[in-house]
Amino acid sequence: MFRTCDITGFKVDLNSEKFIRLNAVMAVVSLLLAIVAAILLVFTRYQPVHLLDAEWYYRLTTFHGLNALIFWIVFFEIAGLYFGSTVVLNQKFCSPLLGWVSFVLMVAGFLLVDVMIMMGKADVMMTSYVPLKAHPLYYLGIILFAVGALLGVSLFFANVVNAKREKNAGETLPLFTYGLVAAAIIAVITLATGAIIYIPTFLWSLGLIEAMDPAVYKLVWWGLGHSSQQINVSAMVSIWYLTTFLALGGTSINERVSRSAFVLYILFICLASAHHLLTDPATSSAWKVWNTSYAMYLAVLASMIHAFAVPSSMESAQRRWGFNKGLFEWLAKAPWSNPAFTSVVLACIGFGFIGGTTGVIFGMEQTNIIVHNTLAIPGHFKGTVVIGTTLTFMGITYYLIPLIFRRKIVAFKLAQIQPWLFFFGIAILAVSMIALGQLGVPRRHWDSSFSGGPFTHTFNPSVDFFWTLMMLGGSLAFIAALIWVLQVVVSVFFGPKITGPQDMQLPLSPLAPAAKEHKGYEAPGTLVLTLLFLATFAVLFFVNWKWLAATWWVK
Amino acid sequence: MSEETSKPAPFFKVIMDDIMLLLFLGVTIYAIFYLIWGVMEIATVPNIPEEVKQAILK
Numbered sequence: 296m297f298r299t300c301d302i303t304g305f306k307v308d309l310n311s312e313k314f315i316r317l318n319a320v321m322a323v324v325s326l327l328l329a330i331v332a333a334i335l336l337v338f339t340r341y342q343p344v345h346l347l348d349a350e351w352y353y354r355l356t357t358f359h360g361l362n363a364l365i366f367w368i369v370f371f372e373i374a375g376l377y378f379g380s381t382v383v384l385n386q387k388f389c390s391p392l393l394g395w396v397s398f399v400l401m402v403a404g405f406l407l408v409d410v411m412i413m414m415g416k417a418d419v420m421m422t423s424y425v426p427l428k429a430h431p432l433y434y435l436g437i438i439l440f441a442v443g444a445l446l447g448v449s450l451f452f453a454n455v456v457n458a459k460r461e462k463n464a465g466e467t468l469p470l471f472t473y474g475l476v477a478a479a480i481i482a483v484i485t486l487a488t489g490a491i492i493y494i495p496t497f498l499w500s501l502g503l504i505e506a507m508d509p510a511v512y513k514l515v516w517w518g519l520g521h522s523s524q525q526i527n528v529s530a531m532v533s534i535w536y537l538t539t540f541l542a543l544g545g546t547s548i549n550e551r552v553s554r555s556a557f558v559l560y561i562l563f564i565c566l567a568s569a570h571h572l573l574t575d576p577a578t579s580s581a582w583k584v585w586n587t588s589y590a591m592y593l594a595v596l597a598s599m600i601h602a603f604a605v606p607s608s609m610e611s612a613q614r615r616w617g618f619n620k621g622l623f624e625w626l627a628k629a630p631w632s633n634p635a636f637t638s639v640v641l642a643c644i645g646f647g648f649i650g651g652t653t654g655v656i657f658g659m660e661q662t663n664i665i666v667h668n669t670l671a672i673p674g675h676f677k678g679t680v681v682i683g684t685t686l687t688f689m690g691i692t693y694y695l696i697p698l699i700f701r702r703k704i705v706a707f708k709l710a711q712i713q714p715w716l717f718f719f720g721i722a723i724l725a726v727s728m729i730a731l732g733q734l735g736v737p738r739r740h741w742d743s744s745f746s747g748g749p750f751t752h753t754f755n756p757s758v759d760f761f762w763t764l765m766m767l768g769g770s771l772a773f774i775a776a777l778i779w780v781l782q783v784v785v786s787v788f789f790g791p792k793i794t795g796p797q798d799m800q801l802p803l804s805p806l807a808p809a810a811k812e813h814k815g816y817e818a819p820g821t822l823v824l825t826l827l828f829l830a831t832f833a834v835l836f837f838v839n840w841k842w843l844a845a846t847w848w849v850k
Numbered sequence: 851m852s853e854e855t856s857k858p859a860p861f862f863k864v865i866m867d868d869i870m871l872l873l874f875l876g877v878t879i880y881a882i883f884y885l886i887w888g889v890m891e892i893a894t895v896p897n898i899p900e901e902v903k904q905a906i907l908k
Contacts, residue, residue, distance in 0.1 A: 452869065455869065456869075480876045484880050511889055514889065518885060555866070565876070566880060569888070
């Protein structure tokens with residue numbers, strides 16, 4: 296059964312709408328749990344407070360990792376996949392029964408994992424490296440969640456195939472849905488790898504398998520752990536294109552190139568999992584260098600293409616709307632009052648300047664050695680997964696609330712500030728963590744002062760400044776995330792109902808008009824911004840090589 | 851049917867629009883270069899000599 300959206304004109308399958316809502320609600324619940332754990336962890340690592348004891352620190356690190364990196368992200372992605380394969384394509388949801396099976400499996404997995412962790416039966420960190428052993432129900436929970444998610448991804452593929460067969464998808468899929476196809480393919484790779492490693496680990500925890508090889512475990516596990524974050528990248532970039540279209544009526548200035556970049560993701564991005572084994576002695580340099588450099592750079596190339604294509608599509612649209620003065624009028628006159636647009640622009644900046652630059656530098660075998668297993672690594676993925684993916688998902692939710700939940704956004708002024716607060720909070724947190732890591736502070740460590748330990752180490756005194764900065768950034772980000780969660784919950788459950796287009800707080804732009812004339816570059820402002828990015832990257836790149844050169848005196 | 855619509859689609863467009871082919875290529879490249887190559891390298895690491903092992907375990 297369909298309803299016709301009186302705002303977008305899309306035919307919305309009510310079954311699909313229900314599953315989008317359910318998965319989105321679970322995503323928000325997971326994020327809430329993740330941020331509560333996160334703030335407790337921040338105040339534990341901040342030595343003057345040192346809030347939790349060691350046992351609870353490692354327990355909540357496990358809890359935070361699973362809820363932030365897996366549950367929040369995957370629930371939201373499944374909602375996004377359903378949206379992209381049904382609402383955007385005017386397509387019926389192919390199997391509501393299997394939709395329920397997928398959702399119930401994922402929720403059961405989520406509950407089992409979280410309960411086991413909080414009961415203290417799975418203090419194994421997110422990676423659960425063997426021979427650390429958790430309760431069998433913990434592994435079973437992850438398997439159930441992964442099977443449910445894999446089923447959800449299969450339903451996405453079925454919806455897309457049906458849409459193509461029923462000629463609802465047009466000759467070629469919309470770019471947004473095409474990006475989601477890339478995300479879904481990466482999800483298949485990721486979840487299949489998860490099955491390869493978690494099923495034997497589950498049997499091992501039951502005593503049915505005698506031993507697990509730690510080196511093989513680590514290699515296969517990272518095929519799940521890192522690749523799962525590449526699903527995010529693809530889904531996030533798809534949302535960047537979607538938001539540009541919704542907010543400005545902009546489309547990629549060369550859609551074929553944007554699609555090619557998604558294909559590069561499909562083919563090469565999962566190989567980057569090898570970063571995590573760069574200091575492991577069991578694999579050769581050839582394997583490491585091929586997977587983390589040559590092949591991965593093709594995925595980096597894809598990100599660089601998107602990093603140019605997304606802002607250039609914004610600029611091109613704005614210029615066609617008449618904002619043509621100088622290099623940056625298009626940016627100054629952008630719809631900054633639209634929180635979805637603001638979120639995407641800030642996510643793009645944070646993802647590129649913090650997550651992207653550090654990702655390439657830390658991903659090289661040589662410069663990785665300076666920061667491997669230090670706090671710089673979570674600092675890097677705060678730049679990718681938190682500023683990039685989470686802020687993007689937060690932003691698109693401002694469209695989902697009126698369009699899918701059919702509610703107005705409560706306290707809209709707050710929504711306009713929230714992306715800025717979150718961006719600055721996480722940016723301060725991430726940069727502080729990267730600086731701390733560069734100064735040698737270890738990650739996943741309850742007490743980096745090593746008090747009472749057999750070994751001691753005196754850090755550079757500047758770490759105290761960065762610890763304080765990290766605590767302030769973390770607190771600001773926590774407040775911003777809490778504002779978002781409260782706003783979503785209050786809007787969805789108690790917000791005024793949408794009665795028509797007049798209630799839409801976020802404008803939906805018509806398609807930008809065709810250019811009247813073509814002179815020179817279509818997006819000169821973006822070109823300047825891209826050159827600025829490349830200059831920043833070059834500086835950071837050479838600074839890291841300089842640090843590496845200063846690490847040992849080579850005669 | 852006009853001449854334009856009967857023209858075959860460009861090769862790369864055919865590949866890029868074939869979801870199952872992209873799935874196959876994505877899984878295969880990853881499986882060969884990351885998983886199989888990596889597991890083979892770990893599997894061929896020689897066992898630790900017994901005397902070294904005993905010395906460590908002592």
